[in-house]
């Protein structure tokens with residue numbers, strides 16, 4: 001409890017990372033990137049947003065893909081208007097102190113705690129079902145994933161970590177590991193809290209399930225206009241004819257509409273559904289709404305991809321700001337565990 005009080009007097013520090021595998025989709029935008037950019041505009045907040053490229057190596061061993069994805073995800077944040085004067089925006093691998101801290105944390109983290117991590121347990125279960133050795137294909141990277149994530153968070157003493165529900169366990173593990181370290185070496189780390197925003201939509205994908213790369217049902221964020229229209233036309237609907245009233249609350253088209261519309265636009269579309277709007281017409285309007293929000297950022301996105309050195313400069317500035325914190329903090333931690341000069 002005393003640790004809580006200590007952190008409450010400090011300015012809130014929010015921190016979040018996106019793993020650099022794959023291309024961002026509308027679900028990432030609505031559920032994570034857009035709210036994170038909004039949060040970064042509030043006063044009284046320190047924001048750290050980063051490309052989790054060390055994490056990427058766990059899932060993806062295709063160097064070209066890891067590299068390309070870093071570029072695309074960095075360009076996405078910048079194109080959407082992230083103001084790097086307000087936010088420390090960096091690449092995880094530019095802050096090597098994070099992996100140094102990870103080792104310190106590994107030496108206090110209980111293996112039994114890691115055994116309970118969902119991602120690891122799922123892999124073990126799949127192996128058992130397939131009749132394989134239970135650790136078949138499981139790397140130390142996957143097993144240690146929560147320790148790396150704890151290092152990301154604790155390095156900057158983040159107080160609030162906005163994440164999806166699937167990541168709550170990782171934040172709890174970070175707290176647990178921080179507590180152990182504090183217990184052994186003194187109060188170095190603030191205990192982070194997961195922030196789950198119930199107002200932020202978990203977007204449905206083309207088939208009505210949660211929009212997710214693993215379901216293959218996504219709408220990529222910066223599709224060219226024609227392709228965006230095509231994808232929206234693929235959203236699954238029922239067979240009700242024009243003129244027949246439709247239920248907005250079970251409709252993926254309406255659910256996505258709501259994530260982009262104002263309250264008035266949402267109310268108006270609800271009435272249109274009740275009046276039996278044709279699916280084709282609803283999708284056309286949805287396309288126009290999304291297109292209006294994304295047209296300009298998309299333009300900037302493609303421009304940014306053409307000037308990687310601009311992106312690189314932004315990331316280098318971010319790394320400098322991040323290391324202004326991580327280098328002295330790591331020096332302090334080295335001393336705390338007994339690793340320092342003999343003279």
Ligand code: TRP
Pocket residue numbers: 015016017018019052055148149152153161162163167
């Ligand atoms: N594990 C997160 C995800 O897959 C990404 C991530 C890595 C992260 N380090 C983090 C998120 C630290 C928040 C804080 O979505």
